[in-house]
Amino acid sequence: xxxxxxxxxxxxxxxxxxxxxxxxxxxxxxxxxxxxxxxxxxxxxxxxxxxxxxxxxxxxxxxxxxxxxxxxxxxxxxxxxxxxxxxxxxxxxxxxxxxxxxxxxxxxxxxxxxxxxxxxxxxxxxxxxxxxxxxxxxxxxxxxxxxxxxxxxxxxxxxxxxxxxxxxxxxxxxxxxxxxxxxxxxxxxxxxxxxxxx
Numbered sequence: 001x002x003x004x005x006x007x008x009x010x011x012x013x014x015x016x017x018x019x020x021x022x023x024x025x026x027x028x029x030x031x032x033x034x035x036x037x038x039x040x041x042x043x044x045x046x047x048x049x050x051x052x053x054x055x056x057x058x059x060x061x062x063x064x065x066x067x068x069x070x071x072x073x074x075x076x077x078x079x080x081x082x083x084x085x086x087x088x089x090x091x092x093x094x095x096x097x098x099x100x101x102x103x104x105x106x107x108x109x110x111x112x113x114x115x116x117x118x119x120x121x122x123x124x125x126x127x128x129x130x131x132x133x134x135x136x137x138x139x140x141x142x143x144x145x146x147x148x149x150x151x152x153x154x155x156x157x158x159x160x161x162x163x164x165x166x167x168x169x170x171x172x173x174x175x176x177x178x179x180x181x182x183x184x185x186x187x188x189x190x191x192x193x194x195x196x197x198x
Contacts, residue, residue, distance in 0.1 A: 002026040003098050006036050007090075013064070014043050014074045022051045022061045030120065034113035035092075035099035037064075042091040043077060044070025047112055049119050049193060060123070114181035115192050121178040124171060132167050135160055 006023055013021035025033045037047040045064040052063075067073070077089055090098070092105030101109045139156040146152055185192045 003032070003036070006033075007039070010036075010040050010043060010045065010064075013045060013066075014070075014078075017071065018066065020048075020063060020065045021045065022063055024061045030116045031109075031113055032099045033062075034109050034116055035101050035105075037112045037116075038092050038101065038105055038109045039090050039099070040064050041067075041112075042073060044073040047115065049115070050122075111185060111188055111190055114184045115190070117181045118178055118185070118192055121174045121181075124174040128167065132160075132163055135163060 002025065006025060009021055009023050012018075025036070040047065044067045046067050048063045048065045050063065051061040077091060092101055092109070094100045094102055136156075139160065143152055143156060182192070
C-alpha cells in the first residue's frame, strides 16, 4: 500500500535525522497526500513543494525539509504508545483508518492540500500548449498513410479543435482553482509558494 511506503520513507528520514527527504506519492489524490504531509510535519518534516528539477513531470517528486525542532517532535511521538497492531503512530489521523484526519486536524490538512493544489496548477504550463500546437504536425504525418482527402483533413482538424477546447477549459479551471486556494492560504496567513530562503 502506498500509505505504508510513504510512512516508511518518513520513518527512515526520522531515524537518520536526514536534512530532507523526497517522495513521489501514488496515493489516490492530493487529499491523502496532504494528510501524509500533516503526519510528516508532526514528526518534524515540513512540506516544501516540488523537488527541484522535476516540477513539470506529470507525477513529480515532493520535498520535505527537516525542521529545527524535528528531534524533539519525533522523540515525543516515538515515546507514545503504538497503535493496536504495533504500527506507526499517525498524529491527527483516525486510529485504524490510515491517512484519514480527525476533525481537529482537518483545517491544517486543508491548508496543506491548498498548497499542493497551487503547486499542481503550475504544471499546467506552456509545455502543455506546445504539445497541442505540435499535434497538427503529428496528424499531418499520420495522414500520409490514408491520404490527404477532404474528409480525413476535416476529421484531423476536428480532433485538434477538440483537444484545444479541452486545453482552454482545463486552463480556465486550473486558474480558478489556483485563485481559490491562494485566497484560502492568504486568509490563513500562509505565504505560498514559499519565498527563496524561507
